[in-house]
Amino acid sequence: MSESQPIILVCNDDRDMLCLTVEQVKSRGFATVLMAEDGEAGLELTRRHHPHVVISDVSMPCVDGFQLCRILKSPLFPGSDSIPVILMSATYRDVIAEQVARSVKAYAYLQQPYEPEDLFRLMDLALGRDDVRSDDKYLLRYLGTVAVVDDDPDIVRLLKHLLEAEGWCVLTALGGKEATEILSSTPVHLVLLDYKMPDI
Incomplete structure (x- = not known):
């Protein structure tokens, strides 16, 4: 090649x-x-x-x-x-x-x-050969990347579905430890975090 x-x-x-x-x-x-x-x-x-x-x-x-x-x-x-x-x-x-x-x-x-x-x-x-214009058709635009962190998988699943429908790229974690691993390697624009989880 x-x-x-x-x-x-x-x-x-x-x-x-x-x-x-x-x-x-x-x-x-x-x-x-x-x-x-x-x-x-x-x-x-x-x-x-x-x-x-x-x-x-x-x-x-x-x-x-x-x-x-x-x-x-x-x-x-x-x-x-x-x-x-x-x-x-x-x-x-x-x-x-x-x-x-x-x-x-x-x-x-x-x-x-x-x-x-x-x-x-x-x-x-x-391929990065040109800049995106506001009138570009067919391009899937994303509002940004959001991390959803909760120890309840049903809540995580629901929020992921709702946010993706609105144009967000969604990362999920079922707890603080998993979230720490994800966030240490992937930049995000927003984190939705349950205030009370067993491991954080």
């Missing part, structure tokens, strides 16, 4: 759409484009090649695009949480789909059919 060129991974179980997206990406000058026909193959290629951007369809068998993104952002894939994931779908085109995409920490949610220039714009932003 070329080290001077960004590595782009495209995942789609629709072979025609997969090839079309790959050709579009290559036409933009990206020489190293990996192809995966399902989410499991996408995870394996990510493990082996650590792409700079992942472009994935949502509706795929075994591991869908939402699950793919969630796994990449989890401790199961150390070092992959910073990879921007651009999700696309012709099936799920509503606000709820965007909220789910935001909850799995996707970088953008592109509705199909799309203009190639919209995809190219998202790729440039994901």
